[in-house]
Amino acid sequence: MENFNPRIVCFSCKFGWGYLDPHKDSLKGVTHWVPVACSGKIDAAHILEAFSKGADGVLVLVCPEGDCHLQDGNFKTEAKVFLLQRILPSWGLDSRRLRVIAAMNPDGEKIPALVRDLAAQIAHLGPARLFADSPAAGQEAEPAAVRGSFSASW
Amino acid sequence: MAQKPKVAITWLGACGGCDMAVVDLDAGLLDVADRLDIVLWPVALDFKYKDVEALADCSLALAIISGCVRNDEHLEIARLLRQKAGLVLALGACACFGGTPGLANFSSRQAILDFVYRDSPTVENPEGTIPQEKSLVNGHTLTLPAFHEKVRALRQVIAVDYFLPGCPPPPQLISQAINAVLAGDLPPKGSALAPRRALCDVCPRNRKKPARLEITQIRQIHEVETDPDYCFLEEGILCMGPATRSGCGETCISNNMPCRGCFGPVAGVEDAGTKHLSALASILRTEQYFDLAQLVDTIPDPAGFFYRFTQPVSILGKAALKMHPLDKERP
């Protein structure tokens, strides 16, 4: 899949990701970015809708554990993503196409890199088409969740 | 005497359970037969399709159609009845959402034929015979309806005026629906002739639901001796009540079976599966995120579980149907 540039839709929590960048300068490189007030509001249906409308991958950025601005929207959305990763293979979509990252990046400058990173990692799968990915590969894949605070480790 | 309104009742890709629910009107059926002129009801009476074809367009007051659309015969009958009927009622989960046959859409036509006629351990078919649309037998051509690539709900092939979900729908709602048609007392077209609220709202077990539900272990109904007054979720038994339309009469719930979602989503919801999934996600509780793996891996076939009755009308289900347009891509 040379030259294939996967289309990534990025949903992110407004409280944890990019709120110190009011002009969203850091995000010029992100084409499909949907900031939401609390990641708990990211509906599982929005994620599937993104795939049905041509997304090749979906990146969900939530706050780290204990840091939800409200109560535990981050955990609920992580659980939604987890369950979605378990059903995607039945639709012939590799579960690695959906990734959740629990961390925080108020400046938002990491977001384009995270989007590029997911794109690079799923490029070899080719465009997302229903019933086209090998179900076995997707099923074996561990949930593609990354936890912990990036601000500390980056 | 004024002519009685004409009604057709028929099954497409159905198990017959919906027809049995009509039969379960019991004495009410005599009343229906008194007030209506039934012109087609394959499960009970001997009419032919040509009798229906001979009727004037829109001459039927109502066509009650159960079952999904999986082959050319289903499609042809659905279209014929749409042409002849003023109102079409989709009866049952299969007609409304694709129903359990819709789960076949996780597979392909080819995979189904391969398994059923070749790979199933109980099949012996050395000549590899598979059903053909046309075959020559003793100089005669026999035909079978073409088997489509995917299962469709009724509204995905014809316009449907009203929906009555359930697997099968309760006779009481069927008789209410028939009475509403006879009285001309109907909600806006496109409505489900069932309550709008979720099952939990009317469930007797709801009284003993704790303020904050948490599931730390998923259990199957046969593993637990449940208290008939307690919410199933409280015991870790997955129940679809939070995201399922009420109106079923709580038959499963009162017989110690958790809801499986046959009434489909509540009014206004497009994708029932994601609502079930989200409801569950909001009450799963583990120490660590990765423990979720162990927890949810005890759900056998999660996609089948969340979309048990609604696969073809779900977000991705509809997208998959677009890949196989009817009338264009015939097998």
Ligand code: SF4
């Ligand atoms: S809705 Fe249920 S009872 Fe009715 S035809 Fe389908 S499977 Fe049978």
Ligand code: SF4
């Ligand atoms: S989840 Fe099930 S058992 Fe609990 S209140 Fe709702 S319908 Fe009743």
